[in-house]
Amino acid sequence: MTNPDDVRRSALPLNTAHDLGPLLDRIGDARFVLIGEASHGTHDFYAWRATLTRRLIMEKEFGFVGVEGDWPDCERVNRAVTNDLDPFESLYGFERWPTFMWANEEVADFCRWLRRWNADLPPHERCGFHGLDVYSLWDSLRAVRRYAAAHLPGRTREVTEALRCFEAYGHDPRQYGLATRLVPETCEEEVVNLLSAVRRAAPEDLGVRQNAEIVAGAERYYRAMMRGGPESWNIRDLHMADTMDRLAAEGSKGVVWAHNTHVGDARATDMAAAGMTTLGQLARERHGDRAVLVGFGTHRGSVVAADRWGAQHRVMRVPPARPASLEALLHEADLPEGRALFLAPDEPRAPWFDEPLGHRAIGVVYHPEREGWGNYVPTAAGRRYDAFVWLEHTTALHPLHGEPWGDAELETYPTAM
Numbered sequence: 001m002t003n004p005d006d007v008r009r010s011a012l013p014l015n016t017a018h019d020l021g022p023l024l025d026r027i028g029d030a031r032f033v034l035i036g037e038a039s040h041g042t043h044d045f046y047a048w049r050a051t052l053t054r055r056l057i058m059e060k061e062f063g064f065v066g067v068e069g070d071w072p073d074c075e076r077v078n079r080a081v082t083n084d085l086d087p088f089e090s091l092y093g094f095e096r097w098p099t100f101m102w103a104n105e106e107v108a109d110f111c112r113w114l115r116r117w118n119a120d121l122p123p124h125e126r127c128g129f130h131g132l133d134v135y136s137l138w139d140s141l142r143a144v145r146r147y148a149a150a151h152l153p154g155r156t157r158e159v160t161e162a163l164r165c166f167e168a169y170g171h172d173p174r175q176y177g178l179a180t181r182l183v184p185e186t187c188e189e190e191v192v193n194l195l196s197a198v199r200r201a202a203p204e205d206l207g208v209r210q211n212a213e214i215v216a217g218a219e220r221y222y223r224a225m226m227r228g229g230p231e232s233w234n235i236r237d238l239h240m241a242d243t244m245d246r247l248a249a250e251g252s253k254g255v256v257w258a259h260n261t262h263v264g265d266a267r268a269t270d271m272a273a274a275g276m277t278t279l280g281q282l283a284r285e286r287h288g289d290r291a292v293l294v295g296f297g298t299h300r301g302s303v304v305a306a307d308r309w310g311a312q313h314r315v316m317r318v319p320p321a322r323p324a325s326l327e328a329l330l331h332e333a334d335l336p337e338g339r340a341l342f343l344a345p346d347e348p349r350a351p352w353f354d355e356p357l358g359h360r361a362i363g364v365v366y367h368p369e370r371e372g373w374g375n376y377v378p379t380a381a382g383r384r385y386d387a388f389v390w391l392e393h394t395t396a397l398h399p400l401h402g403e404p405w406g407d408a409e410l411e412t413y414p415t416a417m
Contacts, residue, residue, distance in 0.1 A: 002357070006350035007333035011340035014389065017051045019341065023294070023387050024055060026343050031248065031290040033062070034256040034280055036263035036385075038296050039362035040098065041304030041313070044394040045296045046106035052294070053110070053255050057117065057127050063252030064128040065114075066244050068259060069094075069102050071210055072139040074131030077102075077111060082126045084119045087111035092400050096135065097310050098364040100399035108400065130247055132240040132256070137173050137218035140211035141166065144198065147208040158197040162190040162215065177222035191219045210243065230275040237262060241282040260295050261361050261377065268384035269359075269377050280384075295385035297359065299331040301394035305366035306403075313403055315396045319368055325358040326381055330390050338392030344382040353382025 013019050027033055033056060037045035056062040067074060073094050080087035087108065094103040111129060118126040141163060148159045165187035169175045198212040217239040224232035240262065248254050256263070258279060261271075266278040283291035300320045306313045321327030329352060330340075344353055358376030367374070381388055 002352045004333040014339040014341045030292045034263040035294045036260035043397040050110040067257040069131040070136040071131040078129045081115045103400040105398040132243045134217040134239045140214040143211045155197045158194045162194045165190045173222045264384040268380045294387045298394040302396040304396045340390045342388040
């Protein structure tokens with residue numbers, strides 16, 4: 001039975017960056033640190049995640065930050081932070097909804113710090129900023145075409161055939177996915193040919209290789225999405241895991257920023273029973289204890305989100321957590337300053353680490369009035385994460401501009417994570 005006293009005895013203070021020291025000790029010589037967030041629109045999650053990341057870069061020589069964002073957009077940011085340019089314009093240029101995930105003051109502040117950090121280092125030692133996600137089908141396909149025209153004149157046929165195939169669906173990947181449900185014709189063969197050509201002709205160029213991998217992943221993703229079930233979610237998280245590994249192939253250590261639903265280990269939730277895997281689970285399976293998973297949670301406050309996909313974002317109230325949830329338990333513990341760091345100890349340990357409790361997950365689409373029956377993932381926190389950051393009261397982040405833009409590619413189930 002859960003006991004708030006057990007929670008209090010497990011809690012470590014969390015007031016300044018210095019208090020993250022026990023977590024850095026736990027990270028040790030880990031190769032990957034995956035840092036989550038319980039929502040995509042909370043200032044405090046972004047701020048503490050950036051604080052931890054700065055310490056990992058400065059003290060443990062982590063070489064890249066990989067985020068739940070699109071590769072082409074993030075590569076513009078990467079060029080800025082590694083070439084002593086102001087990254088603000090690159091972040092402001094994010095156009096795929098929801099832009100506020102990355103085009104916000106919190107990420108801009110971190111990227112400006114990263115630019116200053118990199119300015120004193122030789123180019124090969126600078127810390128990069130990269131997108132892990134799979135959604136940028138058209139931008140990535142066009143990037144491959146530009147590269148092939150300039151550097152691979154003998155491979156333009158494969159690129160052109162892939163472009164023509166997708167153009168038949170009106171540049172809309174959702175229409176492509178829907179059409180493949182109704183008729184057997186797909187662009188799969190053209191995409192496989194494109195990917196094979198790039199792998200053979202430019203095996204050392206990570207940028208063009210990654211864009212070709214995105215085209216292949218997106219083609220599979222949109223076909224699977226229209227069929228329903230867990231396959232499209234798994235394609236996406238597998239793509240992010242593969243991208244993370246490609247970025248680390250030269251020996252770099254990586255920090256990953258993504259939602260708790262990706263960072264946490266699916267096997268400690270009901271996601272596994274639904275046939276779903278996660279980036280965190282894949283990282284543990286591939287890298288063992290050299291992958292450290294860090295989750296976040298809050299009891300109440302405010303968040304930036306929208307009430308439907310592609311709509312204008314706004315600041316919404318986050319109501320107090322529902323009873324018998326992980327968040328309610330941590331609230332009842334009445335922790336000093338309303339903040340705490342928890343490290344999942346080896347067994348034996350307090351029962352609350354292993355007891356399945358609902359754990360709130362807020363996406364970019366959010367309906368606070370539905371908290372009574374939605375938004376919670378049954379979770380054994382001590383098995384889902386290696387560490388957990390608790391913030392009793394949180395506030396909304398600060399977007400750089402309004403929305404929506406024209407391009408709003410739909411995500412997969414669970415919605416808007």
